[in-house]
Amino acid sequence: MAGFQSLPGFRDFYPEEFSRRQHIFATWRTAARASGFQEYDAPVLEPLELFTTKSGDEIEGQLFSFTDKGGREVALRPEMTPTVCRMVGARAGALKRPIKWFSLAEFYRYERAQKGRLRAFNQFNADIFGEAGPEAEIELMALLIQCLAGFGLTAEDFIIRLSDRDLWFFYLEALGFTDPQAQGLLTAIDRFEKMGDDAFKGYVEVHGILAEETKAKVLAFLKIKSLAGLEAALAEFNSEKLGVRLADWRKVLTGLADMGLADFISVDLSVVRGLAYYTGFVFEAFDRRGDLRALAGGGRYNNLVKKLGYADLPAVGFAIGDVTTGLLLEQRGLAPQFINAPEIYVIIGGEAERRVALADIQALRAAGFRVEYPFKELAFGKQFKVAAECGAKLALIYGGDEIAKGVVKIRAMVDRTEHEVPRDQLRAAVRDYLSGQ
Numbered sequence: 001m002a003g004f005q006s007l008p009g010f011r012d013f014y015p016e017e018f019s020r021r022q023h024i025f026a027t028w029r030t031a032a033r034a035s036g037f038q039e040y041d042a043p044v045l046e047p048l049e050l051f052t053t054k055s056g057d058e059i060e061g062q063l064f065s066f067t068d069k070g071g072r073e074v075a076l077r078p079e080m081t082p083t084v085c086r087m088v089g090a091r092a093g094a095l096k097r098p099i100k101w102f103s104l105a106e107f108y109r110y111e112r113a114q115k116g117r118l119r120a121f122n123q124f125n126a127d128i129f130g131e132a133g134p135e136a137e138i139e140l141m142a143l144l145i146q147c148l149a150g151f152g153l154t155a156e157d158f159i160i161r162l163s164d165r166d167l168w169f170f171y172l173e174a175l176g177f178t179d180p181q182a183q184g185l186l187t188a189i190d191r192f193e194k195m196g197d198d199a200f201k202g203y204v205e206v207h208g209i210l211a212e213e214t215k216a217k218v219l220a221f222l223k224i225k226s227l228a229g230l231e232a233a234l235a236e237f238n239s240e241k242l243g244v245r246l247a248d249w250r251k252v253l254t255g256l257a258d259m260g261l262a263d264f265i266s267v268d269l270s271v272v273r274g275l276a277y278y279t280g281f282v283f284e285a286f287d288r289r290g291d292l293r294a295l296a297g298g299g300r301y302n303n304l305v306k307k308l309g310y311a312d313l314p315a316v317g318f319a320i321g322d323v324t325t326g327l328l329l330e331q332r333g334l335a336p337q338f339i340n341a342p343e344i345y346v347i348i349g350g351e352a353e354r355r356v357a358l359a360d361i362q363a364l365r366a367a368g369f370r371v372e373y374p375f376k377e378l379a380f381g382k383q384f385k386v387a388a389e390c391g392a393k394l395a396l397i398y399g400g401d402e403i404a405k406g407v408v409k410i411r412a413m414v415d416r417t418e419h420e421v422p423r424d425q426l427r428a429a430v431r432d433y434l435s436g437q
Contacts, residue, residue, distance in 0.1 A: 009119025089310025
């Protein structure tokens with residue numbers, strides 16, 4: 001018997017991989033808490049209807065869904081948005097607004113596993129409920145930028161591509177398109193980057209051939225890359241709706257620029273996010289080198305809470321996954337080498353020295369330091385080698401001479417400098433050294 005393997009699209013996390021994932025999670029948590037977001041969690045199993053109400057019955061083919069022993073139609077969650085809408089909607093009247101929540105959770109999709117996309121994956125989700133103005137978009141995009149910049153990534157590594165489904169609808173309306181025609185065109189626009197002119201075939205089959213002049217205006221609008229370009233393109237229309245959206249664009253771009261984040265933002269109207277529940281600004285984070293698929297995505301979804309049966313509540317959010325983030329960090333050389341490394345490795349001379357060292361080891365651990373030591377007697381040289389290989393910052397040396405003098409020799413592993421401290425001052429000396437690193 002060859003033993004068992006994990007299922008396709010699912011991952012085992014051995015300690016090194018697990019610690020790298022925890023490093024990603026810790027960076028995201030730090031960014032969210034610094035921005036005043038509160039963490040929540042929810043069941044991994046939900047009623048199937050929660051997801052079909054949001055996305056339509058066709059979503060079931062992408063889910064791990066089944067009938068449970070109580071006869072209920074259920075599914076493992078493929079995303080967090082319907083769940084957080086359910087939770088917020090249930091207590092909307094009692095929650096102080098704006099509601100700023102985040103979560104770190106595992107999700108499941110029954111689809112073909114490929115690079116950057118697995119059947120089981122983890123995502124960071126951040127959402128703001130109860131704020132209808134573009135201030136919520138500013139706050140969320142700033143958080144998304146920090147979720148990546150916190151690893152040491154810069155504006156040379158990634159870009160946030162910003163678009164607006166409402167702007168597209170109002171622009172197409174100004175060109176004379178009906179709402180169903182505009183919906184069909186947005187589907188084509190969403191595919192245009194990958195498919196080129198073939199993206200319009202589906203629209204033509206349903207709604208008829210596009211006039212060349214009109215199609216040229218749509219493609220020209222699609223290629224706009226700046227606020228000035230938007231202003232110029234919309235100047236010919238006397239539309240109050242377009243004027244309001246343009247004012248919102250100015251507010252978002254000005255707010256992000258005031259935060260010093262302008263280099264991370266790009267106007268890109270090709271991003272329309274094919275999911276129909278988005279109702280305004282939409283945005284995606286992309287690898288500037290183009291090696292990976294979208295790193296993160298989100299947007300405004302003002303109607304979803306109401307659609308699920310709760311009070312009408314404006315909402316905007318985004319999600320970023322651990323799979324593509326991990327790949328990006330590896331490509332940029334930013335995946336840390338020693339994540340769970342001990343801060344201290346204890347070098348022990350013999351049995352007499354071990355008895356003294358064990359008391360100090362336990363005291364240091366109780367004080368919160370990460371300390372390791374050899375279980376068996378080893379030569380000093382081999383112990384120092386282990387200390388270096390495990391990534392310890394300090395080696396504490398307990399030899400016969402040190403025990404006789406009542407001191408511990410501290411060696412900094414980076415430059416091999418050494419000094420002795422009395423045993424009763426050890427914790428303070430270790431804390432001072434490590435706090436200076």
